[in-house]
Amino acid sequence: MPARKSITIGDVCVKPGARATIDLPIARLYTHTEMNLPVHVVHGKKEGPVLFVSAAIHGDEINGVEIVRRLLKLKLLKSLKGTLIAIPIVNVYGFINRSRYLPDRRDLNRSFPGSYSGSLASHLARIFMNEIVAKCTHGIDIHSGSSNRTNLPQIRATLDSPEVERLANAFGAPVIVNARLRDNSLREAVIDMGIPMLLYEGGESLRFNEHPIAVGLKGVVSVMRELGMLPKKERKKVIPSIVVKSTSWVRANKSGIIHSALPLGSVVKKDQIMACIVDPIGDHEEKLLAPFEGIVIGSLNLPLVHKGDAIFHLASAESHQDLEEISDMVLAESMVNGRG
Numbered sequence: 001m002p003a004r005k006s007i008t009i010g011d012v013c014v015k016p017g018a019r020a021t022i023d024l025p026i027a028r029l030y031t032h033t034e035m036n037l038p039v040h041v042v043h044g045k046k047e048g049p050v051l052f053v054s055a056a057i058h059g060d061e062i063n064g065v066e067i068v069r070r071l072l073k074l075k076l077l078k079s080l081k082g083t084l085i086a087i088p089i090v091n092v093y094g095f096i097n098r099s100r101y102l103p104d105r106r107d108l109n110r111s112f113p114g115s116y117s118g119s120l121a122s123h124l125a126r127i128f129m130n131e132i133v134a135k136c137t138h139g140i141d142i143h144s145g146s147s148n149r150t151n152l153p154q155i156r157a158t159l160d161s162p163e164v165e166r167l168a169n170a171f172g173a174p175v176i177v178n179a180r181l182r183d184n185s186l187r188e189a190v191i192d193m194g195i196p197m198l199l200y201e202g203g204e205s206l207r208f209n210e211h212p213i214a215v216g217l218k219g220v221v222s223v224m225r226e227l228g229m230l231p232k233k234e235r236k237k238v239i240p241s242i243v244v245k246s247t248s249w250v251r252a253n254k255s256g257i258i259h260s261a262l263p264l265g266s267v268v269k270k271d272q273i274m275a276c277i278v279d280p281i282g283d284h285e286e287k288l289l290a291p292f293e294g295i296v297i298g299s300l301n302l303p304l305v306h307k308g309d310a311i312f313h314l315a316s317a318e319s320h321q322d323l324e325e326i327s328d329m330v331l332a333e334s335m336v337n338g339r340g
């Protein structure tokens with residue numbers, strides 16, 4: 001068999017069996033300070049898929065940064081077949097400012113596939129597409145809840161592709177949401193190129209949440225095993241992920257201060273009380289009822305709401321038994337990994 005070729009990213013050539021950290025130059029800060037996009041490449045000796053794992057496209061969603069850091073420390077990578085391209089912080093500008101956005105308030109994940117002559121977000125998106133995505137066969141992008149919201153570990157993917165479905169199941173998060181593609185998102189641009197990609201969501205922004213980090217790391221490794229990049233492992237009996245039927249946000253029915261003791265992963269029946277919204281004087285109290293039977297896959301952790309604010313992200317499943325199974329899986333995992 002002919003020897004495997006090297007891979008080139010930026011102006012760095014990585015030989016088979018080697019790993020390298022590459023700083024891809026992007027637009028300087030106005031202080032004249034150079035800005036780079038840090039990329040770490042593990043180029044296996046043997047042929048195999050080329051997988052990108054990216055995080056912090058939203059600069060304040062840092063759980064993925066920790067997932068990538070732990071992934072790159074795994075001794076298991078010595079037996080890698082194919083190539084892992086890790087980009088722990090895609091939106092470096094937002095990461096510095098602890099912000100979701102670029103300095104001009106643009107959302108990088110609405111700026112793909114981007115253009116070299118466009119806005120800073122568009123320029124960064126284009127670099128990411130040309131230098132990373134164009135060289136890959138598969139991708140995983142990692143996010144967390146935004147705007148004071150926290151998410152149950154979940155995969156968002158378009159399941160009409162059998163390859164995406166196979167990888168989504170291999171990831172092993174409790175929930176899979178068959179999510180439509182957002183315009184100009186990385187996922188849309190990658191899928192348009194015919195490259196299967198998963199989006200993993202877990203935890204909240206600007207925090208390290210141990211449970212979503214542990215589920216995410218295990219999930220990325222499981223996908224790499226499924227792709228044949230890492231050795232297969234005898235799996236103990238696992239609870240399969242549940243593909244939820246639909247999801248909907250439960251919104252505040254009045255403005256006020258919210259009281260709730262409903263953790264992520266809770267199963268609620270239709271018309272069950274999810275929260276009470278009170279006013280600061282204490283004269284009025286409004287109950288927030290579940291509009292349908294479902295499982296809480298996202299929630300607001302700031303107790304101050306205006307009427308109409310999204311409070312709980314509720315998912316319905318095919319059966320009550322499916323919901324109970326996800327809930328048991330979440331409970332079992334969070335007891336092992338610590339609540340996050």
Ligand SMILES: [Zn+2]
Pocket residue numbers: 057058061143144146
């Ligand atoms: Zn995000």
